[in-house]
Every structure is written in structure tokens, then in C-alpha cells.
Amino acid sequence: MDHRTANQMQMLAFASAPVIAFICECGDLGCHQTVPLAPDTYHELRSHGEALLHPGHTLVEDAPLAAERQWVSFEEAHVRSVTETLKIV
Numbered sequence: 001m002d003h004r005t006a007n008q009m010q011m012l013a014f015a016s017a018p019v020i021a022f023i024c025e026c027g028d029l030g031c032h033q034t035v036p037l038a039p040d041t042y043h044e045l046r047s048h049g050e051a052l053l054h055p056g057h058t059l060v061e062d063a064p065l066a067a068e069r070q071w072v073s074f075e076e077a078h079v080r081s082v083t084e085t086l087k088i089v
Contacts, residue, residue: 007022026059
């Protein structure tokens with residue numbers, strides 16, 4: 001589940017809380033920083049289409065592509081490994 005979807009679920013689950021800890025949406029797959037916001041502030045940011053970012057973090061525009069590249073490289077490594085294993089000399 002992506003961080004934006006997780007944050008939407010977080011908002012629905014804790015909408016009556018004064019402050020909710022949301023997950024940073026910078027796009028770094030290793031980022032687990034939280035962004036504490038009041039529900040009104042969350043709605044204000046969403047109404048402007050803004051991402052929730054931990055202080056000092058910036059939005060990684062190609063994060064889905066980076067994740068896809070990582071998956072492809074694992075797949076290519078596996079194919080090369082199988083090819084080398086089956087190679088007849």
C-alpha cells in the first residue's frame with residue numbers, strides 16, 4: 001500500500017483525534033518518518049493537492065519508476081543466474 005493511501009485510511013480511522021501521525025509521502029521507499037497534523041491541516045493540504053512531507057524531505061517525482069527499475073534489475077539478475085546455471089559448455 002502506498003503512503004498516500006495509508007494516510008487516507010489513517011485519517012478515516014482517527015478523524016476525531018486532535019493530531020494524527022501521518023507517514024511522509026516523499027517517495028523514498030525506506031522513509032518511515034511521520035508527519036503529525038491536525039485533521040483540518042490534512043484536509044487543507046489535500047485540497048491543494050500537496051503531499052505530506054517530513055521537514056527537510058522533498059517529493060521524489062519518479063519514485064514508482066525507481067521501484068519498477070529495482071524490480072526489473074532483480075528480475076534480470078534472476079534470468080542471468082538461471083541462464084548461467086543452464087549454460088552448457
